[in-house]
Amino acid sequence: MIRLAKRRWPLVPRSLLGRMLLLTLLAVLLAQALSSFIWVSQLRASQMEGLLTSARSVAQSMSASVSYFRSLPLGYRPLVLDQLRSMGGTRFFVSLNDKPLDMQVLPPTERKQAVLAEVDQVLRERLGRDVDMSVSFVSPDDLRIFNGGLKLDELPRSWAHYALSLEPLNPPVLVTQIQIAPNEWLYLASLMPAPYASLEEDVIPIQQLWFIAFTSSFLLLFIGVLVHWQSRPLKRLARAAREMSLGSEVELLPEVGGSEVVEVSRAFNSMRERIGRYLNERSQLFSAISHDLRTPITRLRLRVELLEDEALQRKFSRDLDELELLVKGALQCVKDTDIHENIEPLDLNLLLDCVTEPYLASNGNGRVTVQGRAAAPYAGKPLALKRCIGNLLDNALKYGERAHLRIEDDKHTFMLHVDDEGPGVPQAWLEQVFEPNFRLATKQPGYGLGLGIARNIAHAHGGEISLRNLDEGGLRVTLSLPREVG
Numbered sequence: 165m166i167r168l169a170k171r172r173w174p175l176v177p178r179s180l181l182g183r184m185l186l187l188t189l190l191a192v193l194l195a196q197a198l199s200s201f202i203w204v205s206q207l208r209a210s211q212m213e214g215l216l217t218s219a220r221s222v223a224q225s226m227s228a229s230v231s232y233f234r235s236l237p238l239g240y241r242p243l244v245l246d247q248l249r250s251m252g253g254t255r256f257f258v259s260l261n262d263k264p265l266d267m268q269v270l271p272p273t274e275r276k277q278a279v280l281a282e283v284d285q286v287l288r289e290r291l292g293r294d295v296d297m298s299v300s301f302v303s304p305d306d307l308r309i310f311n312g313g314l315k316l317d318e319l320p321r322s323w324a325h326y327a328l329s330l331e332p333l334n335p336p337v338l339v340t341q342i343q344i345a346p347n348e349w350l351y352l353a354s355l356m357p358a359p360y361a362s363l364e365e366d367v368i369p370i371q372q373l374w375f376i377a378f379t380s381s382f383l384l385l386f387i388g389v390l391v392h393w394q395s396r397p398l399k400r401l402a403r404a405a406r407e408m409s410l411g412s413e414v415e416l417l418p419e420v421g422g423s424e425v426v427e428v429s430r431a432f433n434s435m436r437e438r439i440g441r442y443l444n445e446r447s448q449l450f451s452a453i454s455h456d457l458r459t460p461i462t463r464l465r466l467r468v469e470l471l472e473d474e475a476l477q478r479k480f481s482r483d484l485d486e487l488e489l490l491v492k493g494a495l496q497c498v499k500d501t502d503i504h505e506n507i508e509p510l511d512l513n514l515l516l517d518c519v520t521e522p523y524l525a526s527n528g529n530g531r532v533t534v535q536g537r538a539a540a541p542y543a544g545k546p547l548a549l550k551r552c553i554g555n556l557l558d559n560a561l562k563y564g565e566r567a568h569l570r571i572e573d574d575k576h577t578f579m580l581h582v583d584d585e586g587p588g589v590p591q592a593w594l595e596q597v598f599e600p601n602f603r604l605a606t607k608q609p610g611y612g613l614g615l616g617i618a619r620n621i622a623h624a625h626g627g628e629i630s631l632r633n634l635d636e637g638g639l640r641v642t643l644s645l646p647r648e649v650g
Contacts, residue, residue: 184387184388184391185384185387185388185391188383188384188387189380189384192379192380192383192384193376193380196376196379196380200376212275212278215275215278215279215356216278216279216282218356218357219278219279219282219283219286219356220282220283220286221357222283222338222354222356222357223282223283223285223286223287223290224286224290225256226256226283226287226340226352226354227286227287227290227291229256229258229350229352230287230291230342230344230350230352231290231291233258233344233350234344238345238348241260242260256352256353256354257309257351257352257353257354258350258351258352259309259310259351260348260349260350260351261310261341261348261349261351262347262348262349263347263349264298264341264343264349265308265309265310265341265351266308267300267302267306267307267308267339268302268303268306269300269301269302270300270301270302270303270336276301276336279301279338279356280299280300280301283299283338283340284297284299287299287340287342291342295342295343296342296343297340297341297342297343298339298340298341299338299339299340300338300339301336301337301338301339302336302337302339303334303336303337304334304335304336304337305334307337307339307353309351309353335355335356337353337354337355338353338354338355338356339351339352339353340352340353394421394422394425396421397417397418397420397421397425397429398425398428400417400418401417401428401429401432404417404432404436405432406626407507408436408439414436416433416436417429417432417433419433461484461487461488464480464484465481465484468480468481468484506545507543507544507545508543508544508546509541509542509543510541510542510543510544510546510549511538511541512538512541512542512549512571512578513537513538515546515549515550515553516534516538516553516569516571516580518550519550519553519554519557520532520534520557520569523557523561523567530566531561531565531566531567532557532561532566532567532568532569533567533568533569534569534570534571535568535569535570535571536570536571536572536573537571537573538571538573538578539573539574539575540573540575540647542578542645542647544625544645545621545624545625548621548624548625549621549625551617551618551621552617552618552621552622552643553580553618553643555614555615555617555618556580556582556614556615556618556629556641556643557569557582558614559614559615559618559641560582560583560584560586560639560641561584563584563586563587563639564584564585564586564638564639565584565585565586566584566585567582567583567584568582568583568584569581569582569583570583574647575647576646576647577644577645577646577647578644578645578647579642579643579644579645580642580643581640581641581642582640582641582642582643583634583638583639583640583641584638584639585637585638586638586639587637588633588634588637588638588639589631589633589639591633594631594632597615597631598615598616598619598629599616615629615641618643622643622644622645625645626645626646627643627644627645627646628643628644629641629642629643629644630642630644
């Protein structure tokens with residue numbers, strides 16, 4: 165039977181707790197992203213509405229200032245400006261220039277464009293559609309004030325800093341230049357009122373990010389505790405199933421937890437009792453067979469010895485030898501695969517040394533080589549695993565004359581590759597060699613049970629034995645033993 169390799173995703177956790185936490189995190193992040201998108205959309209809509217209201221208010225104040233300066237006689241306009249500056253300025257920095265000033269305009273954004281369009285519309289509605297003017301946003305570092313191109317820092321602080329400076333933010337300055345007479349331009353510069361002074365948009369406000377992090381952490385902690393609490397009976401069940409598969413005595417599981425877990429525990433306890441009865445009955449049956457068959461076979465051998473016809477005596481002896489071989493093979497198969505041992509941590513390196521020591525001696529002639537070492541102890545039955553590996557080694561030496569052992573070990577699986585230098589196994593017989601009494605070479609001694617017994621022991625430990633013909637010749641037998649409960 166060929167086992168298909170399972171496709172594994174490298175980022176998906178193996179444990180139930182890890183997968184539940186991952187799914188919970190994904191669900192929380194998806195829900196938070198959706199709610200944040202809706203909340204931010206509504207927030208931006210309300211902020212845009214407030215921004216446009218503030219822009220209309222600023223534009224109305226500008227139009228009032230422009231109307232006021234228009235109403236003043238030409239000679240009084242500079243005097244009024246000097247009085248405003250000596251008093252500390254107003255909401256706007258106002259100056260009179262003989263031409264519009266050229267400045268480096270800030271790159272357009274959605275909010276800047278909306279403010280500029282709203283201010284332009286209000287000013288034209290109040291001052292006239294044909295008025296010559298320009299409205300733009302300028303960085304404080306690039307701001308020019310008078311015809312000579314003076315910067316903001318070159319002016320007395322009382323003139324403009326209180327109206328145009330908001331350190332350390334340095335928000336953009338709204339500059340409006342309107343022609344109120346030939347060769348006379350009224351220059352108005354101001355900041356947008358709080359909280360719209362910076363005109364910057366945050367993708368997600370920092371408060372929302374903290375809220376997402378806090379709720380996600382709380383839900384993950386809650387789900388983690390809940391899943392750990394609910395998965396404890398499942399871990400006990402997995403541990404009990406592994407111990408029972410290795411033949412250890414397993415106590416009845418407590419039927420606690422959720423209703424589904426209780427049903428599984430109850431079914432496992434019932435299965436354990438049935439398997440225990442079956443094993444006891446099987447042991448008694450084969451003990452009775454062994455006792456009942458050996459006696460008549462021995463009696464028949466004594467009677468055969470009394471026969472005078474030697475040809476008939478050889479025929480009866482051959483039939484009795486075959487019968488005894490079948491009985492011994494069946495009993496050995498049961499005995500070797502039903503080893504009553506306790507599970508204990510094994511030093512696999514020491515076990516391999518014991519199995520290979522007779523062949524690694526000075527007179528071994530290099531028939532056996534070992535490459536690699538086991539990384540950690542393995543929980544299993546020592547005698548059973550020793551017999552399993554011994555059968556694989558004996559089989560390789562019997563049919564391939566030499567055996568090369570190579571170990572691959574990690575935290576998930578212990579793998580032992582046993583390569584021989586024999587003719588290999590025909591592809592159609594790769595599974596039949598595990599069947600009882602199946603032998604490739606009929607002249608070789610034995611019952612044909614070695615590989616079958618080894619595979620049964622591997623299955624009892626939750627592992628597997630597989631065969632593969634090597635390209636360069638020979639057969640590779642691979643013993644795989646899981647280090648984690650599956």
